[in-house]
Amino acid sequence: MNNNRPSHYISPSKKNKKIAVLLVLSVIISVTAFGINSRYNAQNTYTAIPKSTVKKDSIASVKAFEKVYAVLMSPRCVNCHPIGDIPLQGDDSHVHKMFPKRGEDGKGLYAMKCANCHQSENTKGEHAPPGAENWHLPPANMKMVFEGRSAHDLAKQLIDTKQNGNKDMKKLLEHADDGLVLSGWKPAQGNSLPPMSHSEFKKAWTTWLENGAYAPAKK
Amino acid sequence: MSDSNTIPNTSRRSFLKLAGIGGTAFYLGVFYSDDASANVINPDLPAASKIEMNAWIIIEESGKVTLVDHRAEMGQGSFHSVPQIIAEELEVDLKDINVIFAQGSKKYGGQITGGSSTIRGSYKNLLKLSATAREMLITAAAGIWAVPANECFAQSGAIIHKPSGKSLHYGQLAEKASKLPTPTDVKLKKRADYKLIGKGIRRIDTPLKTNGKAIFGLDKRIDGMLFAAVERNPRLRGKLVSFDAAETLKIPGVKKVFKIQMQVHSTLRDGVAVVADNSWAALQGKKALKVVWDDSGFEHLSSPEIAKRKLDLLQKEEGLIVKKEGDPSKIIAAATKKLDVVYETPYQSHYAMEPVNCIAHYQDTKIEIWGPLQAPDWMQQHISKTFSLPAESVIVNMTFLGGGFGRKAFTDYCHEAVVISKEIKKPVQIVWSREDDATQGPFRPGVSYRGEGVIENGEIAALKFRMAGQNIDHWMSDKRGKPNGSTTEGFLAPYFESIKNISFSDIPFETPIPVLWWRSVYASTNGFAYESFMDEMAHEAKADPLDFRRKYLKEPRVQILIDKMEEVSGWKSRKKNEGYGVAITECFDSTVGQIVKVSKKRTGGIKIDKVWAVMDCGWYVNPDIIEAQIEGSIIMGLGAAAFHEMTFTDGMADKKNFYEYNMPRIYDMPEMEVHIIDNDADAGGVGEPALPPFAPALTNAIFDLTGTRIRKLPFNMDEVS
Amino acid sequence: MVKLNVNSKSHDCDISNDMPLLWALRDILNLTGTKYGCGVAQCGACVVHLDGEAVRSCVTKVSRAEGKKITTIEGLSLNNDHPLQKAWQEIDVPQCGYCHSGQIMSAAVLLRENKNPTDEDIDNAMAGNICRCGTYPRVRKAIHIAADMQRKAENKS
Incomplete structure (x- = not known):
């Protein structure tokens, strides 16, 4: 029984414990943000950003990230950035029923590939699969986990080229208009919108990045 | 489902009598036909060269033999098992025969595929009619050769004269054989001589189910047919006030929209039918309707209120006594220590993979029906009555069923299809959406039980059960006020011999929610309550739960079953951190014991490590099909125990599709080991009896492991600790 | 059109x-x-x-x-003889049979992409196919049988 029930499929209380453990780990290995000298791997990340575009306004940046974080942690974003290898579903972000797995490329496995059900647009109807072109999870080698991340950790992760798919400032700025990102604002029937409009999000995203991509303080 | 609808037991006397009732002297082994023309030529077959030896055997001049499955094939294997029985005594090879479904007809003596009755209700008759046909073919051949009949034998569809080696195939003999008098003293084979029966022969229908060729109800196509979807009242019995079909009629393919009334039990239900030239258009058209309902005049209940009412009744009412030995109430009242607990099971929908559907063609003087029907003869009688046509003018054709579980023995959807066909004067297939199928009922009733018991000196001094749940019989006929005849279904009869003070009562309880049979019927809920309570009593008596049952179930067959359960499961040699649970139930003449082994998951909750099932179904046909039925029953039982339930809110069924009605999936299946007891007892049922013991065996195992007693289904195994 | x-x-x-x-x-x-x-x-x-x-x-x-x-x-095959169809027939996987067109078509993708699937691979591939009759144990067994058949056929050629 349940020999292949993924370990992700755990009760809420257990799940929280697991997240807590992960948070502790991520704090220990965390790196500092753009624009701040770091003894760790800042060199790599810093050079990816043309200095001229960085305004280094930590207060404006951190404030903007509050909005960014609210969007990224909304079900429309977090559901495809899970901690485990199974996406989440619905406004309560429950583990996707029937347990589709990420696969190497993030597009699923065997007969359980994302696009087998998720079309290039939302399928009409209650609980019908939402959809957008190229529907997928981050690939296995760049999981870009949102689920359970603190604002501090997520900010650092987003700009870490080792964790963000080698995206530099330009690519990060462009990513606000990525098709899958935009699809968050076209929720399927029964799913809520992110907490602000896409233009408001994009403005916050840009402000955050262009002011130095500062991470909010640890809490 | 009652046994009264199964083929009567054909002792020689009743065989002769029934043949007499048929009114026709059949030339050859015909038992129940009331059709005077059916003695030789099957009127449904095009060529006059086909001889209907009897209602089950058709032989063509070429020697081709066609056997008839008179029951529905919904997974349980009748399409294979019925021919496997006939072929044994008729002496034909299964690889050489055709199998067809019977039409609905009285000549089969009862076709309801329910109550696990196909084999146990038909096998003696099938063996006898097949052997009779064989003997007549032998007599015919002996006559042609002018040799003694005892020098001839049947083999692989031919009669062979042993001394000379001459042979004639059945097609060369059928006509002559059909004119012979029917012998009344045919000898049946001994069980040890069976070549087919008792063997796990591969199913005849499997190849049809691996390449899409099996025709299920929804796959049937009739020339000129249209498709219909129906919008029905979400509270099931509201009245149609008005509807606006403007948007519906804009959908390409939609032909006509009109009000209908479908008969459900004794009530008429309003609906709006959308007829179109394809299913998709009909289903889209249904969604686009704007319908105004009048939902007044009946209660709009929600699940918590339903549960509360049942619990109140169990605390206040004694109910109608169904079975009583001694005076358990007196002992319980006087006892200083007693068990007094409540068990609850939920309503369930059937959720067969193939949603309800049916084709009807109304033609003024004749109605023809095609569909996934568990009871073609019932459909024939029902349509005949409701449309005032003689039964022979109602032709009912069975297809394969994509699951039935009791739902497709109900007549509502057949009636609905005829109503729509009558209106459009064309053949039409009604297509229920998954949501219709899930939420329109009828449902398995959720039942609550109160168990009270007293243990004195380690013995059961008193045992008392009360049940409160909707009574299916109340919906079938005017039996309100009578106790539920299935109150003890699932409970093993030998307990009544050994427990001196015991009673069962039913507290009548109804709601506007229509209810119906669901695989293993009341045993599916009773089994949980009764076998959980037996476990609680064993615990109270500080006895091993298996030994406790052994002590009270003295019937020799059950003793053998218990020994087998203990032997195969390693019950006595369990390890630390393993929970073992046992449950034994009986229904439809078969007894099934199951042992479930559970352990704690690393990530929290409980996992099932293994299930052992031992079935005593007496005489049986195909052990491989039995094993499959037991595996399937366990998984369906697991679903009902730990995955899904139908709930109601404000009078409406909540769980509309698989996203809300969770099903066990491949990763949820436990390891299973099945054993079948060999004995010479009469055949018992196979399709249902393995379902009831699973839930209590599981919850008893959880108690054994954790000390947590689960008394309400369904529960979440991930949340058990 | x-x-x-x-x-x-x-x-x-x-x-x-x-x-x-x-x-x-x-x-x-x-x-x-x-x-x-x-x-x-x-x-x-x-x-x-x-x-x-x-x-x-x-x-x-x-x-x-x-x-x-x-x-x-x-x-899927010309003669009902895809390894999966043969394996399904060999151990009588279907009961009612309604879900098995889908089961087989899902399994076919698994076998194409993974010649030697483990139980876990089978779970990952077949998790989306519901069977109300509960034929899952046989679905799993038949996929293993079909994989064997497929490997043997490939070794021969």
């Missing part, structure tokens, strides 16, 4: 672009081996191959299938 290539045959269908492939196959082309079970990609009874992928035809509009190769259960 929608052009569909199904089981290597081309069909011109006078249907709207947004009709799900399921209903085009069943009601227009009369290929009823592909089943309707839920209509919302929950059960897997409607799985067909679209350019080799196990798509759920109940939510796949015909517009997506245009210009692609559609294979249904009727076209």
Whole structure:
């Protein structure tokens, strides 16, 4: 029984414990943000950003990230950035029923590939699969986990080229208009919108990045 | 489902009598036909060269033999098992025969595929009619050769004269054989001589189910047919006030929209039918309707209120006594220590993979029906009555069923299809959406039980059960006020011999929610309550739960079953951190014991490590099909125990599709080991009896492991600790 | 007019672009081996191959299938002899059989991409196919048998 029930499929209380453990780990290995000298791997990340575009306004940046974080942690974003290898579903972000797995490329496995059900647009109807072109999870080698991340950790992760798919400032700025990102604002029937409009999000995203991509303080 | 609808037991006397009732002297082994023309030529077959030896055997001049499955094939294997029985005594090879479904007809003596009755209700008759046909073919051949009949034998569809080696195939003999008098003293084979029966022969229908060729109800196509979807009242019995079909009629393919009334039990239900030239258009058209309902005049209940009412009744009412030995109430009242607990099971929908559907063609003087029907003869009688046509003018054709579980023995959807066909004067297939199928009922009733018991000196001094749940019989006929005849279904009869003070009562309880049979019927809920309570009593008596049952179930067959359960499961040699649970139930003449082994998951909750099932179904046909039925029953039982339930809110069924009605999936299946007891007892049922013991065996195992007693289904195994 | 290539045959269908492939196959082309079970990609009874992928035809509009190769259960093999079909027959996997077109079509993608699937691989591939009769143990066993057959056939050639 349940020999292949993924370990992700755990009760809420257990799940929280697991997240807590992960948070502790991520704090220990965390790196500092753009624009701040770091003894760790800042060199790599810093050079990816043309200095001229960085305004280094930590207060404006951190404030903007509050909005960014609210969007990224909304079900429309977090559901495809899970901690485990199974996406989440619905406004309560429950583990996707029937347990589709990420696969190497993030597009699923065997007969359980994302696009087998998720079309290039939302399928009409209650609980019908939402959809957008190229529907997928981050690939296995760049999981870009949102689920359970603190604002501090997520900010650092987003700009870490080792964790963000080698995206530099330009690519990060462009990513606000990525098709899958935009699809968050076209929720399927029964799913809520992110907490602000896409233009408001994009403005916050840009402000955050262009002011130095500062991470909010640890809490 | 009652046994009264199964083929009567054909002792020689009743065989002769029934043949007499048929009114026709059949030339050859015909038992129940009331059709005077059916003695030789099957009127449904095009060529006059086909001889209907009897209602089950058709032989063509070429020697081709066609056997008839008179029951529905919904997974349980009748399409294979019925021919496997006939072929044994008729002496034909299964690889050489055709199998067809019977039409609905009285000549089969009862076709309801329910109550696990196909084999146990038909096998003696099938063996006898097949052997009779064989003997007549032998007599015919002996006559042609002018040799003694005892020098001839049947083999692989031919009669062979042993001394000379001459042979004639059945097609060369059928006509002559059909004119012979029917012998009344045919000898049946001994069980040890069976070549087919008792063997796990591969199913005849499997190849049809691996390449899409099996025709299920929804796959049937009739020339000129249209498709219909129906919008029905979400509270099931509201009245149609008005509807606006403007948007519906804009959908390409939609032909006509009109009000209908479908008969459900004794009530008429309003609906709006959308007829179109394809299913998709009909289903889209249904969604686009704007319908105004009048939902007044009946209660709009929600699940918590339903549960509360049942619990109140169990605390206040004694109910109608169904079975009583001694005076358990007196002992319980006087006892200083007693068990007094409540068990609850939920309503369930059937959720067969193939949603309800049916084709009807109304033609003024004749109605023809095609569909996934568990009871073609019932459909024939029902349509005949409701449309005032003689039964022979109602032709009912069975297809394969994509699951039935009791739902497709109900007549509502057949009636609905005829109503729509009558209106459009064309053949039409009604297509229920998954949501219709899930939420329109009828449902398995959720039942609550109160168990009270007293243990004195380690013995059961008193045992008392009360049940409160909707009574299916109340919906079938005017039996309100009578106790539920299935109150003890699932409970093993030998307990009544050994427990001196015991009673069962039913507290009548109804709601506007229509209810119906669901695989293993009341045993599916009773089994949980009764076998959980037996476990609680064993615990109270500080006895091993298996030994406790052994002590009270003295019937020799059950003793053998218990020994087998203990032997195969390693019950006595369990390890630390393993929970073992046992449950034994009986229904439809078969007894099934199951042992479930559970352990704690690393990530929290409980996992099932293994299930052992031992079935005593007496005489049986195909052990491989039995094993499959037991595996399937366990998984369906697991679903009902730990995955899904139908709930109601404000009078409406909540769980509309698989996203809300969770099903066990491949990763949820436990390891299973099945054993079948060999004995010479009469055949018992196979399709249902393995379902009831699973839930209590599981919850008893959880108690054994954790000390947590689960008394309400369904529960979440991930949340058990 | 929608052009569909199904089981290597081309069909011109006078249907709207947004009709799900399921209903085009069943009601227009009369290929009823592909089943309707839920209509919302929950059960897997409607799985067909679209350019080799196990798509759920109940939510796949015909517009997506245009210009692609559609294979249904009727076209999986010429003689009902795909290793999976043979394995299904060898141990009588189906009970009612309704879900098994979808089960087999899903399993076929697994076997193409993984010649030697473990139980876990099978779970990962087959998790989307519901069987109400509970044939799962045999589905798993038959996939292992079919994988064996497939490997033996490949070793010979």
